[in-house]
Amino acid sequence: MAYVLPIDKQVTVIGALAEGSSIRSIERITGIHRDTIMRLGVRVGKGCGMLLDSKMQDLSCNYLQFDEVWGFIGKKERHVSVDDDPEMGDVWTYCAIDSETKLVPTFKCGKRTLENTTEFVQDVVSRMRHRVQVSSDAMHSYIEAMERTFGSDVDYGQCVKVYTHDAAQHPERKYSAPSFASAYRRPVVGVPEIEFISTSHVERLNATTRLHVKRLSRLTLAFSKKLENFKAAVALHFAYYNFVKRHNTLRCTPAMAAGIEKDFWSVGNLVEAVS
Secondary structure (H helix, E strand, C coil): CCCCCCHHHHHHHHHHHHCCCCHHHHHHHHCCCHHHHHHHHHHHHHHHHHHHHHHCCCECCCEEEEEEEEEEECCCHHHCCCCCCCCCEEEEEEEEEECCCCCCCCEEEECCCHHHHHHHHHHHHHCECCCCEEEECCCCHHHHHHHHHCCCCCEEEEEEEEECCCCCCCHHHCCCCCCEEEEEEEEEECCCCHHHCCCHHHHHHHHHHHHHCHHHCCCCCCCECCHHHHHHHHHHHHHHHHHCCCECCCCECHHHHCCCCCCCCCHHHHHHHHC
């Protein structure tokens, strides 16, 4: 009979993974083998993906913001050869956030292509109850994806930011944030409210995601070697973010603010829900 990790240890491991600890650091702290931690994280992560899919339906969001977070599988894109697995190289996590409740209704991991962008936008549309206003950065594929998916039944605007930092001219600032020069907002489809065209909340979400998903932390050795494991880790993060993590400005979880749940979840509740 296969050994099953006790539930209290499962909760400890999942809680540590959700808070951004690496697999090897959890192994050192708990004494649980890294392969066991990996299998548990993938299993719970897949369950979290199904949980999010079932819970995030018929949402009454009003203002959504879209963005993508960069990561890589196995190796960075510049090191990928023609003989490598097509999943190797850059991977982008598309995510949406509701500006009012801070809820993340859905996400998608994959290459940054028009097809994936369109699938992501279609997934968002299928979860909304009514017409929404959407904001994004100036990535051109969003415009075509919006036209394919929403048609004219959306208020969509872009927040275009201009930076002045040039790494070639200032190599000593290679890892520094670029200097912000200016920004302007432009309506693209429908009649969006100009003052609500923004990507500030989703960019802050990106920082939270990088903090809590070790595979997305910059300048570390913690990266995914399989896309399946990467997707499971991201799903675990967003389930933890929506249902367990208290949002300071809301004083509750995003799921509670959106009316999806009535009470706080613990990590134990999350593990139980996906078991």
